[in-house]
Amino acid sequence: xxxxLPSGSLSGKTALVTGSSRGIGADTVRYxxxxxxxxxxxxxxxxxxxxKLATQLRELGVEALVVGADLTDPVSVxxxxxxxxxxxxxxxxxxxxxxxxxxxxxAEDYALLLNRDAQVNxxxxxxxxxxxxxxxxxxxxxxxxxxxxxxxxxxxxxxxxSKRAGEDALREKIPALEERGIGxxxxxxxxxxxxxxxxxxxxxxxxxxxxxxxxxxKLYNVSEFAAEVARAAVDPVPADNTRLVGDTDSFGGE
Numbered sequence: 500x501x502x503x504l505p506s507g508s509l510s511g512k513t514a515l516v517t518g519s520s521r522g523i524g525a526d527t528v529r530y531x532x533x534x535x536x537x538x539x540x541x542x543x544x545x546x547x548x549x550x551k552l553a554t555q556l557r558e559l560g561v562e563a564l565v566v567g568a569d570l571t572d573p574v575s576v577x578x579x580x581x582x583x584x585x586x587x588x589x590x591x592x593x594x595x596x597x598x599x600x601x602x603x604x605x606a607e608d609y610a611l612l613l614n615r616d617a618q619v620n621x622x623x624x625x626x627x628x629x630x631x632x633x634x635x636x637x638x639x640x641x642x643x644x645x646x647x648x649x650x651x652x653x654x655x656x657x658x659x660x661s662k663r664a665g666e667d668a669l670r671e672k673i674p675a676l677e678e679r680g681i682g683x684x685x686x687x688x689x690x691x692x693x694x695x696x697x698x699x700x701x702x703x704x705x706x707x708x709x710x711x712x713x714x715x716x717k718l719y720n721v722s723e724f725a726a727e728v729a730r731a732a733v734d735p736v737p738a739d740n741t742r743l744v745g746d747t748d749s750f751g752g753e
Contacts, residue, residue, distance in 0.1 A: 504729055510536070519549075523638065576620060593634070638728055639666055645750035688719060692720045
């Protein structure tokens with residue numbers, strides 16, 4: 500991956516990315532480390548993969564803390580941030596990347612629990628640690644961001660609705676964040692090639708990815724989209740707190 504943020508531009512900073520042992524989260528946390536930030540790698544159940552990534556990032560000369568936490572469990576979330584506080588004292592960047600809801604065998608309300616309730620709880624639990632001039636980034640999809648005006652695939656609709664509910668709940672926190680000098684940006688991307696969600700969608704609706712690629716002309720891959728997420732944590736906060744990545748012509752207004 501090419502340099503996304505200037506080398507050394509995040510020296511002395513600390514960044515936590517939820518769901519960062521693989522995929523978009525892993526690439527985002529790598530970009531932060533390449534820019535000199537100490538990083539917190541959060542995972543739910545793949546400790547070896549998270550540890551392997553941490554080992555790679557430490558070779559860049561930064562500290563990398565690996566913390567397992569189930570974001571739907573407030574006790575687990577509290578323990579994660581207690582460890583972050585003990586290790587680093589505070590946070591400069593919090594990226595709310597982890598999401599889901601298409602997994603099999605989960606309770607009916609799991610998508611809402613993870614994509615709305617857990618996101619708000621993670622932010623509220625982290626807030627005492629986030630420094631003035633800190634940044635919070637919420638990662639979502641166009642299919643969720645525009646769900647009120649543009650229908651999505653039936654297989655994805657419950658997840659899309661829950662992620663939009665999460666986005667709305669987080670946006671309600673913007674005035675309180677701004678009072679503390681903390682910036683908040685929603686990064687919304689079109690379908691991303693190579694993600695777990697795209698794989699599950701393709702399994703449920705064969706041809707869906709190719710069809711979306713045809714409509715959009717191009718779909719971002721994991722590392723390209725992660726670069727946009729990383730930049731959102733340092734670029735000026737957009738006036739509407741929204742960074743749209745990829746084609747939006749197929750989606751109506753909000």
